[in-house]
Amino acid sequence: MENLFLTGEVNIGKTTVLNAIKKKLNISENMIGGFLTKAFLEHNRVRGFYIDPINYNLKMPEFKKRIIGYTHDYINWTGVTDTFENFGVEILNYCLKSPFELIIMDELGFFESKAYIFQRKVHEIIESRKKVLGIIKPQRTIFMNSIKNRRDVIVIEITKENRDCVSTIIQDLELGWEGIKDDIR
Template sequence: MKRNSDMARHIFLTGKKQIGKSTLLQKILKNYQGTADGFLTVRTKEYLGDQYSVHMYHLTESRDPNEQNLLFVCGKANEHTADTFNCLGCRILSMCSDCSLLIMDELGPHEAKAALFREEILHLLDGQIPVLGVLQEPAEACWPEIVNHPNVEIITLSESNRNNSSLCEHILSDF
């Protein structure tokens, strides 16, 4: 598909769990010369000790898991999970207007069910700020609007390309 030159170019990384999507994104951020902002979601046992929980952080805040940034406890997502994404996710995205690159790490099935958050994500893809994001697999099932967006390039990471320096260079050259 042809890209509209008035719209930003976006790149989303996808691939198997633990393949290195977020690691590559962090490597790209270290070498990025502009101003990045956005969100990170992190799965951790630091908050509850014996159970994993998922937390969303503003890119510029410390990564201290607490009740304010808790999205859900793994295995116990419920009807309130979408509301949490709508409130926390939209609040973080509203703070990201003064950047040259917007980070979305990561988007998956729970985020896809949060209507307001989903709407804001899709609105940002039609905007002027380039997005570098991570999509959980199967990306097409959860986020077909991102996968099929005319200004989005999907890069699937694998064992053979995840440490390829030319991949980092390719992504950085787009931003």
Template sequence: MRKNILITGMPRSGKSTLLKKLIANFDKKVGFVTNEVRKDGERIGFEIETNTGEKSILANINFKTNFKVSRYFVDIENLNLIIPKVEDFNSNDFLFLDEIGQMELFSEKFKVLVEKYLNSSNTCIATLSKIYSDNFMENIKKRKDIFLIEITEENRDEREKYLETLLRKISKAKRYISDPKRFSINQDKVSITTNHGIRNLTKQKEGWICNCEFFRGNKLCSHVIALEEYLKIHK
């Protein structure tokens, strides 16, 4: 099911700030964010902060390690020690990671955590570096269960509203899938019974088209997301 959101963009485009705003809407959540560490106004490193408030230094200009990005030395052991704090979660927890980038990907344990989050039935939102890429990141971007959203300084306010709505649509889609009686299928035409009436979907060359207002403006909706997953389950 398309239920994972990856936010990408250039440095200082607002990826982390946007993610923090979005996860603030969820009471039950598991994951971590990355904060800047500053001294006398200068950025000297980065720290990881988990959903429970535990912190650990990820990188610092004064460290001496074998892993370096720009002028920051990365402490993989600190990252590996924090991962067990966020690797267990319940089925109703919202998952988040900030960020999937070069520093974090020095850690094989972090890669395992990323795949665990994305492969779960939970919704996961993560920030993704745009200035670094490797095979692991490219494979993530090719997954069929993600929405890849790029933000800029110009569009981030609009993207914030869109992502808030998209998260609600994903949640709705999960509810639809949990009740197969909502779906009525007649070859290339499908009806889904919702709390707001019946939504009609038609299969076209480019995929499924829904008659709801959100689809007309965005070319996707909770009904299409739910139907795609329903058809996978009931092949």
């Protein structure tokens, strides 16, 4: 089964497209697992990001242990490897053990560049029988390239030109992700 990742510049509409695709899949909400990356603000500015699991029924760690990246000066960013290696891996293990049909990974980026256990677990999810729908940053890192270069992964770049039509192009997902990729280009 193919796995679909969206990529594109910041604020281009990747999550909006992901949600439209998810809706078209007609998979019950309780059969979807994974995680979302959300921003937290300080003085109306993004101070950092945290991981928010989907349909996760285990004990949620304190907020501090969910932070995946932050900035002190709003210029330089620091990834929190421990969060990926602990809570991130826990979420992905939960997804593997659960009967979820779809795993959302919104989004993978450079914060997890040194989170090697988490990276291996992402690949394990991709190799599983579960369908993966995710977002991946357009930057090149060893980890992101390892996902983009997989034969069982399709990466579609979301642009201003295609973002409004992507979800309408996806009419028959039974044809598989490959047909979607051709239609979007």
